[in-house]
Amino acid sequence: KYSEQSFNSQIEAVAICRTPYKQKFGIPRQPGLVNVRGWVELAPHVNNIDAVRGIEQYSHLWLLFCFHENLAQGWKNTVRPPRLGGNEKLGVFATRSTFRPNGIGQSVVKLHNVVQRNGKVCLEISGMDLLDGTPIIDIKPYIPFSDAIDNASGGIAQSAPQLIDVQFSQLAESQLAEYSSENKVADLKQVVNDVLAQDPRPAYKKAKADAKIYQVALYDIDIFWHLNNDKIEVIEIKPTS
Ligand code: SAM
Numbered sequence: 405k406y407s408e409q410s411f412n413s414q415i416e417a418v419a420i421c422r423t424p425y426k427q428k429f430g431i432p433r434q435p436g437l438v439n440v441r442g443w444v445e446l447a448p449h450v451n452n453i454d455a456v457r458g459i460e461q462y463s464h465l466w467l468l469f470c471f472h473e474n475l476a477q478g479w480k481n482t483v484r485p486p487r488l489g490g491n492e493k494l495g496v497f498a499t500r501s502t503f504r505p506n507g508i509g510q511s512v513v514k515l516h517n518v519v520q521r522n523g524k525v526c527l528e529i530s531g532m533d534l535l536d537g538t539p540i541i542d543i544k545p546y547i548p549f550s551d552a553i554d555n556a557s558g559g560i561a562q563s564a565p566q567l568i569d570v571q572f573s574q575l576a577e578s579q580l581a582e583y584s585s586e587n588k589v590a591d592l593k594q595v596v597n598d599v600l601a602q603d604p605r606p607a608y609k610k611a612k613a614d615a616k617i618y619q620v621a622l623y624d625i626d627i628f629w630h631l632n633n634d635k636i637e638v639i640e641i642k643p644t645s
Pocket of ligand 1: 428429430431432433434435470471472473474500501502508509510511512533534535537538539
């Protein structure tokens, strides 16, 4: 305990984030990169429409959350950011690493709607970079005049990652169309395209020939893909078993 500044606070999740991202691999590395819808479902102890009164005036929200899937792995003073090819080390507080002393992440997301579903107050959002089931520990409005800083320096992350072209086999194309209409997921092909265009592979894989078949889980389907002439090709999709 850091006694001079210790505080007695039991942090309890105020919401759970529901997203199509069913595993960490493939989730965009920052918010705002892929236009996918998700939900923030208020937890029972704050599940009151009054708790979000006025929130619809804001176009964007800050979500503070816990990297709950990585807590057990602990943290180190230095990390190897994927952007640097995994070769160089930076201090944990100089990065957005998911392995942190308190395991807290923060993301700006777009707010679309406030609704009540099955007795739960839900915020419909998009652009999140969160795993399905992520505990949200606070929700705050994004305030452009203060939060958006012109000419800020982005360190090792000056601009969005470069995108890679994505192609679809005929089989994948027809499977996606079928799944879209059966499950009423609009724009599924576009979502798959935009997720894979981020090139989820670790940096060291990108540097050399790569014959591996990868799998990304979105909604309740597994998407199988590989590298084909420096482009990503979606081979087929299967229902998640
Ligand atoms: N925007 C946030 C931030 O800067 O604090 C998160 C950035 S972090 C690099 C984004 C990655 O966190 C995603 O690509 C995903 O792999 C991982 N992630 C998302 N939700 C998670 C969770 N609940 N537990 C562990 N890792 C998670």
